[in-house]
Amino acid sequence: MKNFRDIEQLSSYLDGQLSPSESARLESRIASDPELASAFNDIRAARGILRKLPARKAPRNLTLTRQMVGLKPPLPRSYSFFRFSTAFATFLLVLTFAANALTQLPLMAGSGAPIGGYGMGGGPVVQAPAAAESLAATEAPAATEAPMAAAAPSLEMTAMPTEQFSADTAASELPTAKQMGTPPSESQDQLRVNAERGAVVPVAWQIVLLALGLVSGMVMLALRRSAKQKWK
Amino acid sequence: MDEIALVQSAQSGDLDSFNTLILHYQDRVFNTALRILGDEDIAQDAAQEAFISAFRSIATFRGGSFKAWLLRTVTNACYDELRRQKRRPTTPLEPETNDGEEMDSPRWLADPNMTPSEQFEADELEHAIQHCLDTLPVDFRTVVVLADVQGMDYSEVATAARVPLGTIKSRLARARLRLRECLRGFEELLPSSFRLEEERNS
Numbered sequence: 001m002k003n004f005r006d007i008e009q010l011s012s013y014l015d016g017q018l019s020p021s022e023s024a025r026l027e028s029r030i031a032s033d034p035e036l037a038s039a040f041n042d043i044r045a046a047r048g049i050l051r052k053l054p055a056r057k058a059p060r061n062l063t064l065t066r067q068m069v070g071l072k073p074p075l076p077r078s079y080s081f082f083r084f085s086t087a088f089a090t091f092l093l094v095l096t097f098a099a100n101a102l103t104q105l106p107l108m109a110g111s112g113a114p115i116g117g118y119g120m121g122g123g124p125v126v127q128a129p130a131a132a133e134s135l136a137a138t139e140a141p142a143a144t145e146a147p148m149a150a151a152a153p154s155l156e157m158t159a160m161p162t163e164q165f166s167a168d169t170a171a172s173e174l175p176t177a178k179q180m181g182t183p184p185s186e187s188q189d190q191l192r193v194n195a196e197r198g199a200v201v202p203v204a205w206q207i208v209l210l211a212l213g214l215v216s217g218m219v220m221l222a223l224r225r226s227a228k229q230k231w232k
Numbered sequence: 233m234d235e236i237a238l239v240q241s242a243q244s245g246d247l248d249s250f251n252t253l254i255l256h257y258q259d260r261v262f263n264t265a266l267r268i269l270g271d272e273d274i275a276q277d278a279a280q281e282a283f284i285s286a287f288r289s290i291a292t293f294r295g296g297s298f299k300a301w302l303l304r305t306v307t308n309a310c311y312d313e314l315r316r317q318k319r320r321p322t323t324p325l326e327p328e329t330n331d332g333e334e335m336d337s338p339r340w341l342a343d344p345n346m347t348p349s350e351q352f353e354a355d356e357l358e359h360a361i362q363h364c365l366d367t368l369p370v371d372f373r374t375v376v377v378l379a380d381v382q383g384m385d386y387s388e389v390a391t392a393a394r395v396p397l398g399t400i401k402s403r404l405a406r407a408r409l410r411l412r413e414c415l416r417g418f419e420e421l422l423p424s425s426f427r428l429e430e431e432r433n434s
Contacts, residue, residue, distance in 0.1 A: 003246075008402055015385075043409060046411040050376065054354070056272075058262035064254065196233065
């Protein structure tokens, strides 16, 4: 057996991979060396047998189907527009709900106090005019009775406004009492007004967004379905 | 067939163009898988897998020999299959004697349904060659199948087998030598031209 370098050269020579000078040198060696010639014939025989091996035909067509390669039907360009509008409308809708909820939270907290502890939070707001009225009432007699101040005893002067103050205070407390008598309906009205004032996005807009999202989504599904049917 | 146009079309996702290429190459691809794997059914599956894989990765084809690129996916599919077989060994095809030893004679390869003697001999020779191919290490087998069975040149074999040109030369020489040794055992099946040459040299 020749060394492997010779075998490799013989194999390359058979495939025409040697340079002309290398080929010429090898040919002369094959002619003079019977062992090399024998190895050459062995390799040539093996190569020849393999090259005569019959080519077998594929038993069936190996063509691919769309399902085999996981191809999806080509969608029209408008599909991406409707997909975007669906996503955008949904996003905006969620955003409006979140915005409305966030803006109503402080209002709920502010107007929630009279409901929980009635007269504490709402008291000062309603009693403020009463206090002003009583203050005006106390000042007015004092001003008109000023010339009499010298003659009249100081006690009377002070007693009059005090009584009037108490009477006015009692009168001024009436609206407060009235309010205390009918608190729930007024408070709920107030809440509703506050809620309407506090809502950043009106309900109508939310309905429009919802409708837009639904319509876009339905068109999107219809486009996909028709593309699939056309593909079949 | 405008191969370049079909490849470009397939690269843009046109399955029909790729199927045209498949129809052109399917016999070659199946034959390569058959000679590397040695089993028709498994070769068919490997060829199918190779085509699926080729379509999915056709965007990576950057010119050159499409045949070599395609046969690379086939050799990869065959390597995957051989690795799978190694993990889950199956019963060998060779029948056993009563002592539990494998029969060495090529006679077991004969198909009893074949009546014409020439067909019979051709089949036996084919089986014998396949048997010898199966005895080669898979790297050697791949190179010799691509170069001698498929008739590819060295650069195409290097692309398909993903090994340097020098390695191709070396593996091919070793594979041919080993095949010749193996085929000596089936001398009576070899075509007369090969036998005469042998006798002339001896």
